[in-house]
Amino acid sequence: xxxxxxxxxxxxxxxxxxxxxxxxxxxxxxxxxxxxxxxxxxxxxxxxxxxxxxxxxxxxxxxxxxxxxxxxxxxxxxxxxxxxxxxxxxxxxxxxxxxxxxxxxxxxxxxxxxxxxxxxxxxxxxxxxxxxxxxxxxxxxxxxxxxxxxxxxxxxxxxxxxxxxxxxxxxxxxxxxxxxxxxxxxxxxxxxxxxxxxxxxxxxxxxxxxxxxxxxxxxxxxxxxxxxxxxx
Amino acid sequence: xxxxxxxxxxxxxxxxxxxxxxxxxxxxxxxxxxxxxxxxxxxxxxxxxxxxxxxxxxxxxxxxxxxxxxxxxxxxxxxxxxxxxxxxxxxxxxxxxxxxxxxxxxxxxxxxxxxxxxxxxxxxxxxxxxxxxxxxxxxxxxxxxxxxxxxxxxxxxxxxxxxxxxxxxxxxxxxxxxxxxxxxxxxxxxxxxxxxxxxxxxxxxxxxxxxxxxxxxxxxxxxxxxxxxxxxxxxx
Numbered sequence: 001x002x003x004x005x006x007x008x009x010x011x012x013x014x015x016x017x018x019x020x021x022x023x024x025x026x027x028x029x030x031x032x033x034x035x036x037x038x039x040x041x042x043x044x045x046x047x048x049x050x051x052x053x054x055x056x057x058x059x060x061x062x063x064x065x066x067x068x069x070x071x072x073x074x075x076x077x078x079x080x081x082x083x084x085x086x087x088x089x090x091x092x093x094x095x096x097x098x099x100x101x102x103x104x105x106x107x108x109x110x111x112x113x114x115x116x117x118x119x120x121x122x123x124x125x126x127x128x129x130x131x132x133x134x135x136x137x138x139x140x141x142x143x144x145x146x147x148x149x150x151x152x153x154x155x156x157x158x159x160x161x162x163x164x165x166x167x168x169x170x171x172x173x174x175x176x177x178x179x180x181x182x183x184x185x186x187x188x189x190x191x192x193x194x195x196x197x198x199x200x201x202x203x204x205x206x207x208x209x210x211x212x213x214x215x216x217x218x219x220x221x222x223x224x225x226x227x228x229x230x231x232x
Numbered sequence: 233x234x235x236x237x238x239x240x241x242x243x244x245x246x247x248x249x250x251x252x253x254x255x256x257x258x259x260x261x262x263x264x265x266x267x268x269x270x271x272x273x274x275x276x277x278x279x280x281x282x283x284x285x286x287x288x289x290x291x292x293x294x295x296x297x298x299x300x301x302x303x304x305x306x307x308x309x310x311x312x313x314x315x316x317x318x319x320x321x322x323x324x325x326x327x328x329x330x331x332x333x334x335x336x337x338x339x340x341x342x343x344x345x346x347x348x349x350x351x352x353x354x355x356x357x358x359x360x361x362x363x364x365x366x367x368x369x370x371x372x373x374x375x376x377x378x379x380x381x382x383x384x385x386x387x388x389x390x391x392x393x394x395x396x397x398x399x400x401x402x403x404x405x406x407x408x409x410x411x412x413x414x415x416x417x418x419x420x421x422x423x424x425x426x427x428x429x430x431x432x433x434x435x436x437x438x439x440x441x442x443x444x445x446x447x448x449x450x451x452x453x454x455x456x457x458x459x460x461x462x463x464x465x466x467x468x
Contacts, residue, residue, distance in 0.1 A: 067446065070403075070407075070445065070446050070449035070450065070453070071407070071442060071445050071446060071449070072407040072408070072409075072410035072411075072421070072445060073407075074410040074411060074413065074421055075410065075421070075438070075441060075442055075445060078421070078424070078425070078434075078438055078441075079438060079442075082428070082434035082435075082438065083434075086434075161304070164306075165305075165306035165307075166306070168306040168307075168308040168309060169308060169411070171308060171414065172413070172414060179306070179308055179309055179312065182309075182312070183312065183316075186316060193316040193317040193320050194313070194317035194318060194320050194321050195317075196317070197309065197312050197313035197316060197317040198313065198317065200309050200312070200313075201305045201309050201310075201313060204304065204305045204306060204309055205300075205301060205304045205305050207304075208303075208304035208305070209300060209304045212300075212304065
């Protein structure tokens with residue numbers, strides 16, 4: 001195991017970079033951070049649309065969110081992989097394909113986090129804001145969202161952990177993220193598959209466990225400092 | 233429409249003939265994977281949940297270590313390990329017998345079982361914690377041992393309130409079976425990709441697979457809704 005890591009750690013961390021494209025653990029992190037960042041506005045829009053007073057908006061978005069959440073991510077990846085070139089006319093990179101699939105998939109999951117965050121505030125907040133003369137959108141922007149987003153923070157970190165785990169599916173379309181690189185290393189070494197995949201597992205574990213501890217810690221802090229007065 | 237390349241949806245491609253047979257076989261194998269995994273994962277999950285609430289600290293620690301290690305590694309990495317890595321550690325004769333059998337499906341079921349059990353254990357643990365501590369005390373004061381109290385008093389109540397989250401974990405399990413494609417298990421996603429490369433048509437097989445996943449997911453969601461209506465949460 002020791003000489004394995006000694007020989008391949010650079011390849012494991014960054015892939016062929018700087019002589020080739022970035023890969024490995026760095027690509028996994030880059031892809032998951034970018035995916036979550038881009039999925040946030042989408043999830044916010046979808047989540048608010050699901051709570052919208054307008055039925056014409058609420059129903060189709062609810063159907064979309066349900067459909068995406070009821071399908072495996074792999075299915076979304078396949079649709080992006082084969083559908084995007086047909087739709088846009090040119091072949092997108094594996095990174096682009098995976099990014100689109102993750103943003104759509106995470107958007108649907110974040111929508112539910114946003115919805116839960118807003119609903120967790122209680123109706124009184126919205127009613128009070130409307131009674132003060134704010135419009136629905138103003139009430140969302142100035143009263144509801146600032147509070148809801150704060151409640152959502154631990155869930156967001158957990159979603160980041162999920163996203164990191166989800167990027168491993170890039171393996172299937174040949175994206176050189178860390179699982180793919182591990183398989184490449186396994187092919188080169190050939191005799192130590194158990195050690196190579198153990199190394200892969202430990203790396204994911206350190207990354208995701210660290211982040212989930214962070215979420216746990218944030219949750220504890222949030223509970224000690226309540227953002228809202230207790231609902232009546 | 234562009235000349236030369238026509239995009240026409242032809243459902244008969246996947247609703248009859250050899251392609252349909254492949255896809256249906258894939259769907260059945262996916263359902264089988266989910267069912268077998270569920271049978272193994274549930275008892276394992278109950279065991280791990282009991283470890284997590286055990287009165288002895290090392291046992292609690294063991295349960296927590298299991299849950300955290302499994303949940304913080306993607307299912308795909310689990311699959312790769314159990315398919316490529318683990319068999320190499322076995323003694324030669326056992327390994328040979330394993331390779332003669334359906335090693336892909338066995339590895340997939342092992343990975344899915346360990347993964348699903350870790351999530352289900354957490355749900356069962358919350359169920360156990362929702363039961364008032366006086367239930368344990370009452371059981372003990374009636375002369376039952378610790379294990380007997382857990383089995384006869386705590387678990388029946390805890391499992392009842394845990395059913396909805398367990399159904400939602402089953403939905404996750406159903407979606408997760410798709411990842412077995414990676415190690416070459418001939419389930420639904422694998423067959424859809426096979427049909428795609430054989431027929432050069434991607435829309436039809438993927439539509440078939442998507443609709444299949446959706447229908448089963450809808451069925452599981454419906455089951456959860458029915459259960460919650462039929463057996464609403466009782467206040468203790």
